[in-house]
Amino acid sequence: xxxxxxxxxxxxxxxxxxxxxxxxxxxxxxxxxxxxxxxxxxxxxxxxxxxxxxxxxxxxxxxxxxxxxxxxxxxxxxxxxxxxxxxxxxxxxxxxxxxxxxxxxxxxxxxxxxxxxxxxxxxxxxxxxxxxxxxxxxxxxxxxxxxxxxxxxxxxxxxxxxxxxxxxxxxxxxxxxxxxxxxxxxxxxxxxxxxxxxxxxxxxxxxxxxxxxxxxxxxxxxxxxxxxxxxxxxxxxxxxxxxxxxxxxxxxxxxxxxxxxxxxxxxxxxxxxxxxxxxxxxxxxxxxxxxxxxxxxxxxxxxxxxxxxxxxxxxxxxxxxxxxxxxxxxxxxxxxxxxxxxxxxxxxxxxxxxxxxxxxxxxxxxxxxxxxxxxxxxxxxxxxxxxxxxxxxxx
Numbered sequence: 530x531x532x533x534x535x536x537x538x539x540x541x542x543x544x545x546x547x548x549x550x551x552x553x554x555x556x557x558x559x560x561x562x563x564x565x566x567x568x569x570x571x572x573x574x575x576x577x578x579x580x581x582x583x584x585x586x587x588x589x590x591x592x593x594x595x596x597x598x599x600x601x602x603x604x605x606x607x608x609x610x611x612x613x614x615x616x617x618x619x620x621x622x623x624x625x626x627x628x629x630x631x632x633x634x635x636x637x638x639x640x641x642x643x644x645x646x647x648x649x650x651x652x653x654x655x656x657x658x659x660x661x662x663x664x665x666x667x668x669x670x671x672x673x674x675x676x677x678x679x680x681x682x683x684x685x686x687x688x689x690x691x692x693x694x695x696x697x698x699x700x701x702x703x704x705x706x707x708x709x710x711x712x713x714x715x716x717x718x719x720x721x722x723x724x725x726x727x728x729x730x731x732x733x734x735x736x737x738x739x740x741x742x743x744x745x746x747x748x749x750x751x752x753x754x755x756x757x758x759x760x761x762x763x764x765x766x767x768x769x770x771x772x773x774x775x776x777x778x779x780x781x782x783x784x785x786x787x788x789x790x791x792x793x794x795x796x797x798x799x800x801x802x803x804x805x806x807x808x809x810x811x812x813x814x815x816x817x818x819x820x821x822x823x824x825x826x827x828x829x830x831x832x833x834x835x836x837x838x839x840x841x842x843x844x845x846x847x848x849x850x851x852x853x854x855x856x857x858x859x860x861x862x863x864x865x866x867x868x869x870x871x872x873x874x875x876x877x878x879x880x881x882x883x884x885x886x887x888x889x890x891x892x893x894x895x896x897x898x899x900x901x902x903x904x905x906x907x908x909x910x911x912x913x914x915x916x917x918x919x920x921x922x923x924x
Contacts (some may be wrong), residue, residue: 533809535716538566539573541553541650541809546697546774546804546908547771547774547775548772548851549839553577553836553839556575557577557578557839557842557843561578561581561823562574562575562576562577562581563575571832572832573833574827574832574834575834576812576835576836577840577906578839578842578845579611579843581822581823582702582840582864583868583869584792586864586871587869587870588866588923591816592803592817593813593817595815608771614752615699618868620800625876626678626753627738628739629737629738629739630737630753631874632733632737633734633737633798634757634877636877638730639877639878639881640877640881643676644672644767649677649680650885651893653672653888654890654893657669657894663923664921665767666916666919671696671700673764673765673769674761674762674765675693675696676763677765677882678692679759680904681730682723682727682729682731682754682758684723685727685728686721688723691715691719692719695719696762698706698713698748699911703909703910704910704912705913711736713759716758717754717755717917720754723754724747724750726797729754731754735750752848761894763914765879765882767916768804768879768884769887770916771805771806771914772800772804772887773919774903774906775800775803775919776800777898777903777920778853782853786887786895790856793887795857795858796855797880798859798862798863799854799855799862800854800883801855801863801865801866802847802865804853805837805865805914806914806916807837807914808913808915809836810834810912811857811914813830813832813833813834815832816828816833817829830862837864837865841862841865846861857918866879894922897923898922898924899922901920901921
């Protein structure tokens with residue numbers, strides 16, 4: 530295996546949003562699990578092949594606890610108002626939490642939300658149609674997941690202001706972990722009060738029981754709702770924006786979708802595979818003991834970065850991976866929602882939102898077109914993902 534090469538520091542320089550740096554392809558072919566020099570200083574390991582990324586996601590010897598501790602450490606005040614709870618706990622505690630939350634957040638619950646999601650999309654498209662300067666990011670991508678969360682959690686009017694202020698602060702926080710922590714702290718009081726009232730699905734979570742019969746504690750419910758709020762908002766908003774950008778860059782694919790040649794479900798899965806623009810930090814994890822992947826051993830405690838973007842461009846998993854083809858979209862082609870014990874518990878609802886948003890937009894605005902140069906979009910980023918700052922459109 531060839532590993533001697535003058536490599537760019539990681540994260541590799543960003544290119545046109547969905548054209549991964551050539552270093553990823555070279556590493557998949559020659560050094561799929563190999564050291565990398567970090568742009569912020571220090572070294573780590575980068576995992577680039579689909580099969581190896583999936584292995585790391587499924588291996589209980591990898592832990593994100595150090596990531597959690599570092600994030601909590603950035604919070605100000607005598608005691609942090611939130612952490613990431615059992616979502617980044619050690620394997621046994623994490624599995625116990627997942628079994629509990631799966632009683633509430635699952636495919637059945639997501640499908641039950643589909644009519645409500647559809648109605649929200651239609652309302653937002655009404656607003657888009659009457660806008661003087663229609664922008665899909667402001668009119669659809671960001672409002673949709675927030676309104677879905679407010680509906681899902683049955684947030685009363687007197688608590689909605691806290692969620693709206695949080696969403697604005699989070700969007701403005703960009704890549705700053707300190708600003709992110711401050712935004713989450715600002716949300717904490719609203720979520721704590723929401724749990725205290727125990728309405729709707731929050732009450733269902735509080736009524737859920739662990740395997741040993743112990744009920745979900747209010748503290749666990751708060752950390753779970755905090756996680757669902759931030760993941761359910763940013764992930765859907767940025768993926769929806771990137772999906773529309775990919776379609777604008779490939780108008781022939783939009784035409785196929787509009788003509789009914791391709792279904793919405795495979796289209797969403799291909800968007801999830803292709804339209805990724807990670808900053809490089811989302812997949813940071815640490816082995817708790819020495820771990821061998823292929824013929825490479827990673828020492829305990831070393832920083833390991835898994836690239837979801839690179840995994841989605843692995844030719845061993847999907848043929849001609851740099852081609853955007855809605856018709857071949859399938860969940861098995863990507864790891865955008867994770868894998869195994871760390872598969873995103875909000876994935877079913879995120880899929881419903883992406884499907885309804887894309888399907889209803891193409892039916893309502895079949896002549897939708899970008900009002901910007903698609904080969905030079907203005908991009909911005911949060912901590913983990915680059916996405917379009919704006920998506921001005923016409924029809």
